[in-house]
Each structure stands twice: as C-alpha cells, then as structure tokens.
Amino acid sequence: MKRTISRLASLRPLDARVQAQPSPVHFNGLAAWDDPNVQVKPGQHVIAICNQYDISFPTELRPLGTRLTSNPYxxxxxxxxxxxxFHQSMKYFDRLEHPFAKSLLDIYIQKKKEPLWMSAFAHGGSPFANGTAKRKLMHAVRDALLAAGYDRFGQSVPVDGESSAVNGLYGSLRLMSPCPQAICTAKFADLLDCAKQIIFAAEIKLRGNKSNPHLESGQQHSPLSRGTFGGRPRAPNNKRKRTAN
Incomplete structure (x- = not known):
C-alpha cells in the first residue's frame, strides 16, 4: 500500500498550473516536500471522503514537543x-478532480485499518541519499515501536499470550530531516536512541483511541527509567511475541 501511495505521489499532475481559488489551503509551512509553490483548495469529492472516513489534512499536524538529547540529524x-x-498527496486533491484522486483516496480508505500513520521525509541531498535516509529513519522508528511494546502499526503487542491493558497509538506521525547524509552515515544505535525518544513523546500525545486519546499525566515516565520505556516494562526477547504484520 505504501509503495502504491509513493508511486502515485511521484507522478506529476496533468496541469500543474491550474490556478487555485481565493483563500487556498497552503501546505508548504512544514517543509518543501515536493513543490513549495503548491496551493490547494480541496474539492468537495475530497472533503466528502474526509467527513465520511474521518481523515484530516496535513494542516492538523503540530510539533510533537520533544527535544532530543542529541540531534545532529x-x-x-x-x-x-x-x-x-501525506503532504505529497495533496496536489492531487485540488477542487479540479485529478485522474489519480479516486485511486489515491481508495488507498487512504483502506489505510484506515492502520491505527498509526507514519511517514518520514529527508531532503537536501541526492535522490539516493534522501531515499536511503527516509528508509533508515522508518526502520529506526519501527524498531523503537517494537521496543516500546507496539507493532509497526502502533497496536499493543500481547506478551505471553495476554492482551495488554495499555491502549495502542492512534493518529499520524511525521519525521523530517534536511540532513540525509548525516542519517546515512549515522550508527543505527544512535538513530534508534533518537527514535525511542520520539516514540516516548508520541505515546503521551497519541496513545489511546477516540474515547481516550491521551495518557493521564500521572502515567508519564521517562524512557530512560530502569527497564522501562514509556511506562511499560520491557519483556525479555525470548518472551516477546510479535504479531504478524
């Protein structure tokens, strides 16, 4: 599914010079993901899907509010x-319906089965460096999720066959870096340490479901606590059962 989204997002629209209506929605405030000049006013065909399936635009994203102890990247x-x-999908969702819009919206509807939507983006280097850094970031975040007791989609992983009383993660998480070369040459252990700090902060903001979306303040713990990460004890590797992805 992610490969399909990426493939559709890489294709150029048939008419990239279509003028937007007054008061367009701007999506270039976070990073120059694709085209910093893109201005989009979502069409009714997109808004209808958003309302029906509870999907929002990237303007809903806010800084996670975590300071990494070391962040050379x-x-x-x-x-x-x-x-x-995803930011790179927005240019297909303008008021004038793009030929790929329906297929892309269908992919997002299917993606609603995943509680946590994650993506990474690196820019400022060659296409190879950017792509390699993106994959390395995603690898580190998924490993950090597993270390915290979740699968790659943010669902709590049962331990010893028992379901967890801790809710999984729900929402969207985006990582961005303008230093792909630094990520490509970094030791994976160092990158994983950053990812664990990110997941700890994400737990506070994204843990739970719509009826209980946040942690209580008394449940917050440092990821550097003894044998814990985000307030959950780490199970030994020989006892941890992974769910099939």
Missing part, C-alpha cells in the same frame, strides 16, 4: 491524534 517531528493525508 536535525530531525523535526509533527503529529496529530487524527489520521492526516
């Missing part, structure tokens, strides 16, 4: 307790 993180479209 200049990673910034934004998140939302809602499912948000």
């Amino acid at each position: 200049k990673i910034t993180v934004v998140a939302s307790p809602k499912h948000c479209f």
